């Protein structure tokens with residue numbers, strides 16, 4: 001069902017070059033192989049949701065995209081650039097400096113927010129602008145404030161994370177990433193640690209980002225979000241992508257028994 | 273009891289007190305900087321860093337401070353380095369406390385969730401700025417109570433540097449004792465002063481901790 005070939009740079013102009021190309025990606029932790037020959041392409045401004053049972057390799061796949069996890073076989077390319085390794089064979093780890101340059105363009109939002117507790121919301125957003133982008137403090141502050149305003153936290157800017165609700169913390173984390181003006185944002189279950197009543201505010205921020213044309217890869221259990229916002233849904237099971245297509249196709253027309261089984265369990269759990 | 277002895281010699285005792293505080297503060301300062309490096313080296317210096325750090329820590333924790341002090345004072349001149357007593361004193365206190373401080377930092381670092389550094393990595397931070405901006409400031413905050421405790425221990429241990437002739441509180445009280453033939457009064461005064469300083473330190477520690485907890 002994958003519509004992908006291994007061609008690293010499809011098309012010649014940067015405009016139609018895919019944002020992310022994953023080809024024949026495999027990854028093991030010691031003896032256990034957790035990703036098996038993954039192929040997936042994400043185009044500019046596309047929102048792709050990754051769904052699948054626990055332990056299927058969703059987080060690992062996402063973490064390979066910014067090389068928080070290394071991979072042994074296959075390729076991940078961001079806008080044509082090989083992630084984590086130098087071109088050529090035998091391949092060698094990319095220089096740290098290059099990896100950092102690449103990571104600046106790939107944002108990541110985590111399940112547990114990972115805000116820095118010794119800084120206020122504003123300082124959390126400002127920090128990377130100063131440390132990584134090298135913006136002058138004033139400019140970085142103004143930008144951080146604008147970002148927090150954009151996610152609806154203008155009045156909570158000077159609060160420390162411990163004084164914010166989970167939903168507010170996750171919005172700060174998103175602002176922190178968006179402020180860096182990444183080309184892609186990776187989300188790993190951004191609402192899974194939230195109380196149900198706080199999920200909506202975070203999903204709304206994500207919807208706004210998608211509407212602004214942000215390229216997003218989202219691991220989620222929010223099937224509503226996947227159905228309404230995603231351009232494509234990929235279903236992972238046991239380290240394989242077993243289904244990949246538009247939400248309607250994956251949710252309603254899949255003949256893959258594992259997908260049907262998963263969705264059925266999901267529906268049963270979510271109906272009274 | 274003849275408290276007159278104490279009041280008459282109070283200026284000397286206070287001078288000694290100032291020296292004790294200064295040497296201890298200098299010692300803990302050296303200890304903190306060295307301790308931070310040792311701790312970072314142990315955690316991110318690969319197997320070599322880990323081994324060297326572990327050897328360092330067990331040496332300075334395992335050998336009594338008095339012996340370390342005498343070693344520095346008598347051994348370095350043998351290799352042609354002349355150490356003034358004060359330098360030997362601050363050096364010995366600094367080296368000894370660095371071993372403890374590095375362990376304090378290490379404990380605090382292990383308490384920081386892995387995700388904090390990971391979020392910074394994902395944003396493109398360098399290893400150095402992650403340490404400088406994310407990990408060490410947090411480790412320091414978590415360490416405050418243990419560091420205050422270490423400073424109190426160090427302040428008490430600093431009485432040992434009297435043996436190399438630094439005129440700190442213990443040394444001064446010894447000379448007051450011998451020149452006035454009133455050892456009990458002299459040592460009671462010294463003891464009281466140590467008690468007051470350490471009480472103040474403990475109080476300060478509580479205040480700082482509260483302050484950090486609020487932010």
Ligand SMILES: Nc1ncnc2c1ncn2[C@@H]1O[C@H](COP(=O)(O)OP(=O)(O)OP(=O)(O)O)[C@@H](O)[C@H]1O
Nearest residue numbers: 029030034052053054055056057058059060061189
């Ligand atoms: N650092 C690691 N070391 C060893 N094994 C790991 C590591 N990280 C993940 N795994 C294993 O890899 C497999 C895939 O894990 P992963 O976290 O990618 O799954 P997931 O789909 O994100 O699951 P969940 O929905 O529970 O988050 C699991 O079997 C897990 O135990």
Ligand SMILES: [Mg+2]
Nearest residue numbers: 058059060188
């Ligand atoms: Mg996961």
